[in-house]
Structure formats: C-alpha cells, structure tokens
Amino acid sequence: MNTISRIAVVGGGTMGNGIAHVAAQSGFATTLVETDQARLDKAIATITKNLDRMVAKEKISQADRDAALGRLGGSLSLADAAAGADLVVEAVNENLELKTRIFRTLDEAAPAHAVLASNTSSISITKLATATRRPEQVIGMHFFNPVPMMKLVELVRAHQTSDAVAEAVRQTAVAMGKEPVTVNDYPGFVSNRVLMPMINEAIGCVHEGVATPEAVDQVMKLGMAHPMGPLRLADFIGLDVCLAILNVLYEGFKDPRYRPNPLLVKMVDAGLLGDKSGRGFYDHTK
Ligand SMILES: NC(=O)c1ccc[n+]([C@@H]2O[C@H](COP(=O)([O-])OP(=O)(O)OC[C@H]3O[C@@H](n4cnc5c(N)ncnc54)[C@H](O)[C@@H]3O)[C@@H](O)[C@H]2O)c1
Structure with missing residues (x-):
C-alpha cells in the first residue's frame, strides 16, 4: 500500500468543499472536481472564506491559510483528477446510479494503487465496490457536517475492503485531524x-x-x-x-x-x- 499524499475530492457541495478544505489544510495535495466552472469557483470561494474566518478567529495563521490554498487545485475532469490521486473521496449527490457511474470512471482512470472512497450516508459501499475491478480498495469515509468542525469520520468497510486499505485510510483520516471509527457496511452504518x-x-x-x-x-x-x-x-x-x-x-x-x-x-x-x-x-x- 503506497502512502496517501494526493487526494481528489469529487463534488464541491456542502460536504465536498469541507472535505477538500480539511485535506488541503492538513498537508495533502488536493484536487476538487466539479461539473462546471461556476460550481467549482463557488466551492473554492467557500473554502477561502472559511479559511479566512479561521484566520480572523486566530485558529490558524495567515501562512497556514496561504499554504492550504496553495495545495488546493480545481478540475472539471474526473479522469484527470483521478489519474493524479492516491485517494479519491467521492461526495456527489446521494444517487446510486450517479455514484456507480463515477466509481466506474474512477476505477478506469486512477492509478492501480489508488483507494476509492465514498462519503455516502446510506448507499451500500459493498455495491459501489462491486462496480470496480478493485473492490478491496473501496471504502466509505463518512464525514459529518460541517466537516472542518466535526471530529468523526465513520470508516465503513465494504464486504471486500482489505485490512491494509482500511488501515491506510484510517491513518489518512487521523492526518486530517479526524477521529475515525471503523464500522462494517450495513444499512445506515452505525450513525x-x-x-x-x-x-x-x-x-x-x-x-x-x-x-x-x-x-x-x-x-x-x-x-x-x-x-x-x-x-x-x-x-x-x-x-x-x-x-x-x-x-x-x-x-x-x-x-x-x-x-x-x-x-x-x-x-x-x-x-x-x-x-x-x-x-x-x-x-x-x-
Ligand atoms: N449534507 C450532509 O449533512 C451529509 C453528511 C454526510 C454525508 N453526506 C453525503 O455526502 C454526499 C454529498 O452531499 P452534499 O450534502 O455535499 O450534496 P450537495 O448537493 O451539497 O453537493 C453535491 C455536489 O456534487 C456535484 N456533482 C454532481 N455530479 C458530479 C460529477 N459527476 N462530478 C463532480 N461533481 C458532481 C454537484 O454539482 C454538487 O455541487 C452525499 O452522498 C450525501 O449523502 C451528506
């Protein structure tokens, strides 16, 4: 299992922009993927505003804010972003068909070692894993809203997730300043x-x-x-x-x-x- 240093986040809505914010702030080279330029700009503006607020509240320094934004990039190409990632966190709308399609594309485009994670609240991770040719490298990373504030990441192991992948993702969540709790994939997880x-x-x-x-x-x-x-x-x-x-x-x-x-x-x-x-x-x- 390669170490995770580059993260792509798919979807820059409520959850995706929070996940990209936390990833970039925690030192990961982060690419946020959206469907069009206006949504991408809006997501990055939200992250910038939230980082500025943290500077104003003296939670982080101006240098930390600048460094986080320096590590954050945007893309309109799912395949390009996936090709440069060790971990992809999917946070698009809660729709099985859409997520399945995205997981197929990610599987085709991401490097062989890359882990594919979903932030879904309710869709089976086991089913999403089955849409790929790397089911043992698929896992749920269930963040909570607002992501920069909430400590929990529910790490949801699909039926197929390997121990090595679960451990690598657990360590990544810790590096993102979160407190991961590992659970198995059943309806509703635990939360x-x-x-x-x-x-x-x-x-x-x-x-x-x-x-x-x-x-x-x-x-x-x-x-x-x-x-x-x-x-x-x-x-x-x-x-x-x-x-x-x-x-x-x-x-x-x-x-x-x-x-x-x-x-x-x-x-x-x-x-x-x-x-x-x-x-x-x-x-x-x-
Ligand atoms: N909102 C919450 O409190 C919460 C908490 C935990 C988990 N979740 C889960 O997180 C996921 C996202 O929820 P949200 O509340 O952020 O939704 P949202 O509607 O705020 O954002 C979804 C974003 O995905 C983008 N998107 C759609 N298709 C895309 C594609 N093909 N490529 C790139 N981007 C695409 C949309 O443009 C939109 O900006 C869902 O699976 C949801 O169940 C939500």
Missing part, C-alpha cells in the same frame, strides 16, 4: 441506524400529540445532554434526507421498526424540508 430511529420516534411524539417539537427537543437537550434536539437536528439535516435514509433502513432490514412516521412523509410531500426550505419543525425564515 444513521442509531440517529434516524431516534428522530423518527421524536416525530412520532409530535404526531401523536405527546408533546410539541420544542418540548421534545428540550427533553433531549436537558435530560440527555444532546447539544441539539432531534427535531432541530432533523431540520438541519433536511427532512427529505431523513426520509430517504429511513427508507434505506426500512428496505435494507425489511423491519417495520424503521418505518418512516407518516407525519415525516406528509411534511416532505408539503415541501417542509427544514432549514433549506425555510420551514420544517421550526420556522427558519426569521
């Missing part, structure tokens, strides 16, 4: 398998009139020391995303305990998606 049923149950309390969203969140904040209540967190994640992940759990285990609450389904149908739509369990327009 969403535990989190989403809690959110679903919190929604059930509102649905059945047990308590208001504010009261549910206060109980979990004051009694369980959660920094954010489950319904506030659901709004932050996006109710559509919560519903999609619950459906993955429900279908993956064929177990009614993961059945999405009808109130969640109705709110998504009504376009109440949380922070991103202005309304969910809370009003975010003010």
Whole structure:
C-alpha cells in the first residue's frame, strides 16, 4: 500500500468543499472536481472564506491559510483528477446510479494503487465496490457536517475492503485531524441506524400529540445532554434526507421498526424540508 499524499475530492457541495478544505489544510495535495466552472469557483470561494474566518478567529495563521490554498487545485475532469490521486473521496449527490457511474470512471482512470472512497450516508459501499475491478480498495469515509468542525469520520468497510486499505485510510483520516471509527457496511452504518430511529420516534411524539417539537427537543437537550434536539437536528439535516435514509433502513432490514412516521412523509410531500426550505419543525425564515 503506497502512502496517501494526493487526494481528489469529487463534488464541491456542502460536504465536498469541507472535505477538500480539511485535506488541503492538513498537508495533502488536493484536487476538487466539479461539473462546471461556476460550481467549482463557488466551492473554492467557500473554502477561502472559511479559511479566512479561521484566520480572523486566530485558529490558524495567515501562512497556514496561504499554504492550504496553495495545495488546493480545481478540475472539471474526473479522469484527470483521478489519474493524479492516491485517494479519491467521492461526495456527489446521494444517487446510486450517479455514484456507480463515477466509481466506474474512477476505477478506469486512477492509478492501480489508488483507494476509492465514498462519503455516502446510506448507499451500500459493498455495491459501489462491486462496480470496480478493485473492490478491496473501496471504502466509505463518512464525514459529518460541517466537516472542518466535526471530529468523526465513520470508516465503513465494504464486504471486500482489505485490512491494509482500511488501515491506510484510517491513518489518512487521523492526518486530517479526524477521529475515525471503523464500522462494517450495513444499512445506515452505525450513525444513521442509531440517529434516524431516534428522530423518527421524536416525530412520532409530535404526531401523536405527546408533546410539541420544542418540548421534545428540550427533553433531549436537558435530560440527555444532546447539544441539539432531534427535531432541530432533523431540520438541519433536511427532512427529505431523513426520509430517504429511513427508507434505506426500512428496505435494507425489511423491519417495520424503521418505518418512516407518516407525519415525516406528509411534511416532505408539503415541501417542509427544514432549514433549506425555510420551514420544517421550526420556522427558519426569521
Ligand atoms: N449534507 C450532509 O449533512 C451529509 C453528511 C454526510 C454525508 N453526506 C453525503 O455526502 C454526499 C454529498 O452531499 P452534499 O450534502 O455535499 O450534496 P450537495 O448537493 O451539497 O453537493 C453535491 C455536489 O456534487 C456535484 N456533482 C454532481 N455530479 C458530479 C460529477 N459527476 N462530478 C463532480 N461533481 C458532481 C454537484 O454539482 C454538487 O455541487 C452525499 O452522498 C450525501 O449523502 C451528506
């Protein structure tokens, strides 16, 4: 296993720009791939703004900021970026067909030693690995939003991931300043398998009139020391995303305990998606 020093990040949205930021700041030669110049420019502008904010807060020096940006490049070619990478972290939209297509291209273009990782929240890493001719070099690197702040990387071993690859990626996550936790690939991994049923149950309390969203969140904040209540967190994640992940759990285990609450389904149908739509369990327009 070669050492990982060059990282390509595919997708510069919420997660991809955070992953590229952390990779470049941690000393990796980093290439961010987007679909068009406007999205790429926007992603790099976001990283620049976030690094500037860290300088203003005296978390990093101006020299650190300049060095991080010096290590960061952009590309509109997935194949070119993959060809120069030891590790590719895919962070495109949560869509199996799109991710499968990207993994095929990455497999063709990346050097033989390169590791292919996905930041997916809910798609099977084992399935993505199967789309390549190097399944033992495929792994999940599940970062959390906002990436520069959140310590956890859930390292998700596909059925095929080799021990050497899992260890190399674990070391890379540590070098990125993260605290990786290794889990195996099953629906929802650990994070969403535990989190989403809690959110679903919190929604059930509102649905059945047990308590208001504010009261549910206060109980979990004051009694369980959660920094954010489950319904506030659901709004932050996006109710559509919560519903999609619950459906993955429900279908993956064929177990009614993961059945999405009808109130969640109705709110998504009504376009109440949380922070991103202005309304969910809370009003975010003010
Ligand atoms: N948002 C979260 O809180 C969160 C947390 C953990 C994991 N995830 C996972 O991370 C992934 C990305 O989520 P996000 O919230 O950053 O999505 P997003 O919509 O903010 O960003 C996705 C980006 O991918 C780009 N993209 C699409 N196709 C591409 C291609 N062929 N080549 C290059 N770029 C392409 C899009 O232009 C877009 O900028 C998903 O798999 C999601 O499940 C999200």
